[in-house]
Amino acid sequence: MVESSSVRNRKPPGVRREQILTVATEAFGNSGFRGVSLADIAATVGISQPGLLHHFRSKEELLIAALERRDEDSFSHMAIVFNGASTVDGLLALCRHNQENPESMRLYAVTAAESIEPAHPAHGYFRQRYVRVRSSVAGHIRRDQDAGLLLPELDPDETAAEIIAVMDGLQVQWLLDPSVDMCAVMETYLRRLTRRESADGEVVR
Amino acid sequence: MVESSSVRNRKPPGVRREQILTVATEAFGNSGFRGVSLADIAATVGISQPGLLHHFRSKEELLIAALERRDEDSFSHMAIVFNGASTVDGLLALCRHNQENPESMRLYAVTAAESIEPAHPAHGYFRQRYVRVRSSVAGHIRRDQDAGLLLPELDPDETAAEIIAVMDGLQVQWLLDPSVDMCAVMETYLRRLTRRESADGEVVR
Numbered sequence: 346m347v348e349s350s351s352v353r354n355r356k357p358p359g360v361r362r363e364q365i366l367t368v369a370t371e372a373f374g375n376s377g378f379r380g381v382s383l384a385d386i387a388a389t390v391g392i393s394q395p396g397l398l399h400h401f402r403s404k405e406e407l408l409i410a411a412l413e414r415r416d417e418d419s420f421s422h423m424a425i426v427f428n429g430a431s432t433v434d435g436l437l438a439l440c441r442h443n444q445e446n447p448e449s450m451r452l453y454a455v456t457a458a459e460s461i462e463p464a465h466p467a468h469g470y471f472r473q474r475y476v477r478v479r480s481s482v483a484g485h486i487r488r489d490q491d492a493g494l495l496l497p498e499l500d501p502d503e504t505a506a507e508i509i510a511v512m513d514g515l516q517v518q519w520l521l522d523p524s525v526d527m528c529a530v531m532e533t534y535l536r537r538l539t540r541r542e543s544a545d546g547e548v549v550r
Numbered sequence: 551m552v553e554s555s556s557v558r559n560r561k562p563p564g565v566r567r568e569q570i571l572t573v574a575t576e577a578f579g580n581s582g583f584r585g586v587s588l589a590d591i592a593a594t595v596g597i598s599q600p601g602l603l604h605h606f607r608s609k610e611e612l613l614i615a616a617l618e619r620r621d622e623d624s625f626s627h628m629a630i631v632f633n634g635a636s637t638v639d640g641l642l643a644l645c646r647h648n649q650e651n652p653e654s655m656r657l658y659a660v661t662a663a664e665s666i667e668p669a670h671p672a673h674g675y676f677r678q679r680y681v682r683v684r685s686s687v688a689g690h691i692r693r694d695q696d697a698g699l700l701l702p703e704l705d706p707d708e709t710a711a712e713i714i715a716v717m718d719g720l721q722v723q724w725l726l727d728p729s730v731d732m733c734a735v736m737e738t739y740l741r742r743l744t745r746r747e748s749a750d751g752e753v754v755r
Binding site: 376379457472506510511514517521522525533534537 | 579584656680711727730734739742
């Protein structure tokens with residue numbers, strides 16, 4: 346397949362792929378999977394539709410690739426922030442990272458809700474993603490309970506679902522109305538899960 | 551405007567209106583605002599598009615009417631369950647009520663996320679709704695703090711945003727995967743906001 350764009354618009358495949366994913370993230374985040382056409386995305390990128398299909402074979406494939414790119418960024422960021430940090434501090438660093446990337450948050454919020462429909466192309470993706478993220482957060486909770494940082498009475502699996510719900514729910518409120526201080530509310534919430542006595546013996550709550 | 555349906559399909563306007571709203575709730579909840587056409591909704595109801603436009607002048611008006619019908623149901627249910635009940639018990643009753651109405655929950659979850667986009671027809675509706683619901687929940691929190699039922703250190707406004715986030719976030723997880731016990735997680739979370747000593751002097755946490 347040949348791109349219709351002129352020679353000055355030619356870019357290395359990796360750069361072009363990134364550019365398409367950036368445009369797709371914004372478009373799907375604004376209008377949802379059904380509200381966007383590949384023709385719209387190709388036009389915004391400045392390439393032909395066959396040129397776009399050279400990189401992604403379908404709209405479904407492009408959506409999943411945009412979600413996976415977002416996950417790679419989140420998970421690599423989490424690996425950095427969780428390296429040696431407590432669950433609470435790691436999640437707060439993630440919250441601030443998300444806040445700096447509202448386009449990615451919108452893609453995630455809009456597509457997660459849409460994907461409730463079993464026929465949605467990202468239905469399986471989100472079901473599996475939630476299982477994976479709950480399991481990962483539950484592991485961090487267990488580790489911090491063993492280290493005496495989190496309340497011992499917390500059920501790790503249920504609390505993981507709860508923490509992810511707070512984060513997801515606050516994202517929608519903040520994206521709709523930035524006067525909601527997402528990460529401040531998140532911090533107050535997370536501190537409530539910590540043991541009453543902090544490391545220096547001060548009463549936390 | 552004249553409906554194309556035969557005489558046996560004629561229904562009193564209130565019944566027909568309810569029927570259209572039920573079909574619209576399911577359709578918008580499945581496919582989002584942009585994924586549904588008035589022609590689809592009219593066809594599912596079994597009336598013509600002019601017949602549908604006799605009840606709702608546009609797709610935008612129909613979406614808002616479906617959301618408002620859902621709110622009327624939620625708010626009247628809340629008025630009943632909060633009458634004499636604590637904030638925690640009222641919210642748990644609401645959680646169970648929501649769980650029995652997954653179509654309404656889907657409409658709400660999908661449209662709230664879509665409406666982040668300022669050009670979405672429900673953008674203003676959801677911004678205002680969150681302000682109103684946060685304010686209402688904050689009022690319940692203050693009342694229960696005065697009654698010694700909730701932790702005195704909770705900031706009512708921030709905690710209201712937090713509670714609504716937990717509820718919204720758990721709804722998406724449950725709708726995607728009903729193995730997440732939404733109301734059980736909600737209950738554990740809400741009990742953590744209550745004072746450590748319950749009415750009978752037992753330590754709650």
